[in-house]
Amino acid sequence: MRGITRDTFIEMIDRKLVWIFLVVTLITLLIVVLTRSASMQIEFGGNISQSSPFTNLADKMAVSGLSSFLSFLVFLSVLATAGLIPSMLVRGRAEYFLSKPISRTALYLYKLFGIWFVYGGMMVCAGMVIAASFYLIHGIFNWNYAYLFILNLASFFVWLSITTFAGVMAGSAMLSVVTAFVVLVVQLALRFHEQLGAIIRSPIITKTVDILYYIFPKTGQMADITEKLASGQPVTDWLPVWSTLLFAIVLIVITSEIFKRKDY
Amino acid sequence: MTIIDVQELTKVYRGGLKKRGIVALDNISLSIQQGEIIGLLGPNGAGKTTFLKVVLGIAHPSTGQVIVNGYKPKDPRSRKHLGYLPENHRFPEHLTGLGLLEFTGRMHGLKQVEIDARTDRLLEMVDMAKWSNTKIRKYSKGMQQRIGLAQAMMPDPDVLLLDEPTDGVDPVGKVEIRKVLERIRSEGKTIVLNSHLLSEVESVADRVAILSKGRLVRLCTVDELITRNCQYEIDADIGNRLVDIPVEVGKILNVSTSKLIVELTAEDKINYVIDVLRMKKISIRAIQPLKLTLEQSFMEAIVPSGTVGTHKGAEV
Numbered sequence: 350m351r352g353i354t355r356d357t358f359i360e361m362i363d364r365k366l367v368w369i370f371l372v373v374t375l376i377t378l379l380i381v382v383l384t385r386s387a388s389m390q391i392e393f394g395g396n397i398s399q400s401s402p403f404t405n406l407a408d409k410m411a412v413s414g415l416s417s418f419l420s421f422l423v424f425l426s427v428l429a430t431a432g433l434i435p436s437m438l439v440r441g442r443a444e445y446f447l448s449k450p451i452s453r454t455a456l457y458l459y460k461l462f463g464i465w466f467v468y469g470g471m472m473v474c475a476g477m478v479i480a481a482s483f484y485l486i487h488g489i490f491n492w493n494y495a496y497l498f499i500l501n502l503a504s505f506f507v508w509l510s511i512t513t514f515a516g517v518m519a520g521s522a523m524l525s526v527v528t529a530f531v532v533l534v535v536q537l538a539l540r541f542h543e544q545l546g547a548i549i550r551s552p553i554i555t556k557t558v559d560i561l562y563y564i565f566p567k568t569g570q571m572a573d574i575t576e577k578l579a580s581g582q583p584v585t586d587w588l589p590v591w592s593t594l595l596f597a598i599v600l601i602v603i604t605s606e607i608f609k610r611k612d613y
Numbered sequence: 614m615t616i617i618d619v620q621e622l623t624k625v626y627r628g629g630l631k632k633r634g635i636v637a638l639d640n641i642s643l644s645i646q647q648g649e650i651i652g653l654l655g656p657n658g659a660g661k662t663t664f665l666k667v668v669l670g671i672a673h674p675s676t677g678q679v680i681v682n683g684y685k686p687k688d689p690r691s692r693k694h695l696g697y698l699p700e701n702h703r704f705p706e707h708l709t710g711l712g713l714l715e716f717t718g719r720m721h722g723l724k725q726v727e728i729d730a731r732t733d734r735l736l737e738m739v740d741m742a743k744w745s746n747t748k749i750r751k752y753s754k755g756m757q758q759r760i761g762l763a764q765a766m767m768p769d770p771d772v773l774l775l776d777e778p779t780d781g782v783d784p785v786g787k788v789e790i791r792k793v794l795e796r797i798r799s800e801g802k803t804i805v806l807n808s809h810l811l812s813e814v815e816s817v818a819d820r821v822a823i824l825s826k827g828r829l830v831r832l833c834t835v836d837e838l839i840t841r842n843c844q845y846e847i848d849a850d851i852g853n854r855l856v857d858i859p860v861e862v863g864k865i866l867n868v869s870t871s872k873l874i875v876e877l878t879a880e881d882k883i884n885y886v887i888d889v890l891r892m893k894k895i896s897i898r899a900i901q902p903l904k905l906t907l908e909q910s911f912m913e914a915i916v917p918s919g920t921v922g923t924h925k926g927a928e929v
Contacts, residue, residue: 352719356705363707363748441703445764447671448697448774449720450689609687612626612672 351451354463357433361467366429373425374475377418381482411489412497412579419476419501420572426468427508427529432522433464434513439520443613453609461513461601469502476501496578503594504568510597511566514604517611536565566593616772616803617645617668622677624663624827637663639827640677645805647771650798652814652835653807654911655824661807662700664824665774668805669697682771693721696770698761700777700807706750710741710760713749714767721768728767735763738793754781762793772803779813791816811907825915838910844903845883847873850896858886874903 361367437446437460446456476498484490508529515521515528538545542562546555570589577584624638638660645651653661666672667679670686684691704713711732718728736742739759744752752760758781765773778794779787794817797804808814814821815835823831823838831838844866852870862885863877875886883900890897905913 351722352716355719356708356716359712360705360707439703441699441701442705444666444669444671444697444699445702445704446720448669448692448695448699449717450692450695450722450768451720452689455689610673613666 350459350463351449351455353456353459354466357460357463357467360433361429361471364429367471369425369429370422370471370475373421374478377414377479378482381414381479381486385486407487407489408491409580411483411487412491412494412576415476415479415483415494416497416501416572416576416579418479419472419497420504422472422475423501423505423508426472426505427512428526430464430468430509431512431516431525431529434460434516435520435522435525438517438613440613447613454605457513457517457605457608458601461509465502465506465509469505472501472505473498491579491581493579493581496575500571500575500578500590503590504571507566507568507593507597510600510604514600517604517608532566533568535561536567537569539565540567540569563592564596566596568593614647615644616647616682617643617805618678618680619643619664619668620678622664622667622679623675624660624667624672625675636827638667638674641824641827641829643822643829643832645772645803647803648801649819650794650804650806650817652818652821653805653824654809654811654814654821656915657809658826659824659915660827661824662776663827665697665776665805665807668774669695694768694771695774696765696768696772697774698758698765698776698778700780702757702761704749704757704761704764706748709746709748710736710752710756710763711745713760713764717764717767723768731767731769735766738766738796739763740789755783755786758782758790759786762790766797770802772805773797774805774807776807777809778806779808779810787813811911815907823911823914831914835907838914839904839907841876841903841905843877843880843882845875845877845886845900846903847875847886847890847900848898849873849890850898851890852895854893854895856889856893856895858889862886 437443447453449456451459480490480494511532512525512529515525519525519528539558539562542558545558549555549558567589571593574584574587574590620642622638622641623636625634625636627634641660641664653664655661663672667674668681668686669692670688673687679686681691682694686692705716708716714732714735715728718731723731732745733742736745739762741756741759741763744756749757749760758778762775762778765775775794779790782790791813794804794806798817804817806814806818818835820832820834821838822829843863848871850871851868851873856865856868856873858865858875861878862882863875865873865875867874873886873890877883877886887897887900
């Protein structure tokens with residue numbers, strides 16, 4: 350990708366963000382280690398088989414813990430990367446990037462995927478450390494944990510599509526974060542679209558809210574689906590996953606078209 | 614061979630909802646040949662930087678056509694053999710000088726072997742080898758300009774677009790950059806030099822394009838720009854003798870005891886003036902076309918006539 354992924358990695362190291370991820374991982378690791386004494390106290394109560402209620406409870410806690418950890422890393426990564434596109438397009442630097450023999454679409458996609466690979470890669474590494482600590486300390490491991498990694502990476506990708514859209518449109522890191530926050534709040538509200546429709550009782554507004562629900566990303570519901578998959582529970586409704594990914598793809602196409610047409 | 618061909622280019626920056634657009638370039642036509650150095654001159658806001666940006670595809674033309682290396686600017690192939698040093702650049706500050714050159718090489722799709730070979734040579738050329746592992750954010754303005762010039766040279770470009778290359782550089786650095794430009798010229802490369810330093814343009818450019826308020830007001834060689842058509846300065850022992858020439862030959866602009874400045878209706882009328890002087894037994898020491906300084910010519914091109922300062926003859 351013309352050195353852009355490598356450049357994003359160097360930039361991450363230079364901004365010392367890797368230390369923040371390291372500190373968060375170490376704190377989580379410490380919490381996992383501290384839970385060892387709690388589990389030992391429970392184990393003293395009797396023999397525990399693989400299918401005992403305690404094991405199931407511990408497995409659920411591990412899924413929940415790992416899911417929360419990865420979600421927090423997604424949150425951190427979104428904050429950390431919100432300024433990368435605006436920084437690339439700042440006056441004096443945009444000219445440097447745009448004067449190279451790379452199409453704007455490729456430049457945008459290389460940067461988007463570069464950020465996703467680098468920060469997503471760090472999320473995966475940190476998540477694997479925590480998953481390994483669950484296994485080593487509590488003996489809990491489940492291949493379904495892979496869903497946690499895959500869907501959190503997908504969630505990060507969706508948030509990147511939103512922040513990069515705002516970054517290209519407004520050229521401001523602050524506005525990128527604010528846009529992400531607004532989308533988060535709106536999607537939380539839209540999650541209760543049926544209840545909202547019942548309260549408002551206006552057919553037009555109800556219809557509008559319904560449409561917005563289907564259009565807007567549903568990362569919160571994606572997180573619920575992720576936990577279900579990781580716990581081995583069946584998922585009946587995949588709409589939140591595919592509609593969210595579709596939203597991200599459409600937004601990336603729109604961003605790319607806007608980026609192509611802008612003057613710098 | 615034409616390497617950059619611009620025809621009837623107009624660029625209007627759209628304003629807000631109720632604002633009128635700003636015309637940055639107004640119907641500009643200009644062809645740049647391979648191997649020539651062309652200086653872009655003009656006051657602030659004349660459209661020089663916009664012109665470079667349109668050529669590079671950084672800004673899009675409103676109307677008109679631009680062809681670079683046979684491609685339209687929106688085609689990345691047009692920039693394959695093109696180097697650019699932006700004005701007021703802010704290269705990625707997390708990179709070192711060496712890192713910037715390597716990254717630039719990768720962005721141009723160069724292989725690692727080519728990158729390694731070129732970085733050493735370029736760092737030596739701009740005298741930045743010993744600072745190559747220092748972060749760009751720690752560089753002085755002059756050092757940033759030099760590393761910027763090196764990154765512009767990284768793809769071994771056929772065309773080099775330099776926007777104020779000596780901006781912020783000390784006099785020694787300016788001389789060094791000028792030497793680099795002359796070396797680049799000797800390699801047969803095309804340079805488009807955007808500078809407000811007229812002496813810099815005068816010393817290296819083959820042609821100059823003067824822009825004012827988005828319009829191309831003059832396009833000619835440096836010599837054509839500073840030479841006044843049919844105006845001559847004659848060094849002669851005139852003393853107190855009266856010299857006069859008929860209107861159909863021209864007019865006398867200035868006369869002193871040792872110098873005569875005439876404006877003729879045609880080039881060959883100089884022979885008539887010589888005859889007049891010789892008939893009056895005035896001995897002629899030198900005749901030279903009247904030349905302005907580049908600054909005077911520049912001012913004459915961009916400011917309405919009659920407001921330019923006094924003429925100054927160039928030494929022959």
